[in-house]
Amino acid sequence: xxxxxxxxxxxxxxxxxxxxxxxxxxxxxxxxxxxxxxxxxxxxxxxxxxxxxxxxxxxxxxxxxxxxxxxxxxxxxxxxxxxxxxxx
Numbered sequence: 001x002x003x004x005x006x007x008x009x010x011x012x013x014x015x016x017x018x019x020x021x022x023x024x025x026x027x028x029x030x031x032x033x034x035x036x037x038x039x040x041x042x043x044x045x046x047x048x049x050x051x052x053x054x055x056x057x058x059x060x061x062x063x064x065x066x067x068x069x070x071x072x073x074x075x076x077x078x079x080x081x082x083x084x085x086x087x088x
Contacts, residue, residue, distance in 0.1 A: 040067035 007015025017028050023042045026033040038045060043066035051057070060067035 043067070 004015060004018070007013055008019050009015070011019050017025050022037050022039045022044055023034075026037045040060055040063070045060070045067040
């Protein structure tokens with residue numbers, strides 16, 4: 001993996017394809033690679049994953065821009081803070 005990171009950064013060999021992102025890479029690789037691609041709406045996930053925070057998983061699945069932790073209220077479960085309440 002460490003060697004592949006260098007190849008991606010230097011765009012050498014397979015690293016050149018991987019540097020274009022998940023969906024571009026699976027379209028080039030083919031052979032069922034898309035079934036293994038980890039993405040949300042065709043975009044890469046954030047640097048962390050949501051198994052420790054159930055609301056973040058739902059938030060990632062419904063965010064308007066990829067699996068972004070920057071929008072919505074899913075992070076409030078983890079980091080605390082005020083969340084809006086429904087007003088009748």
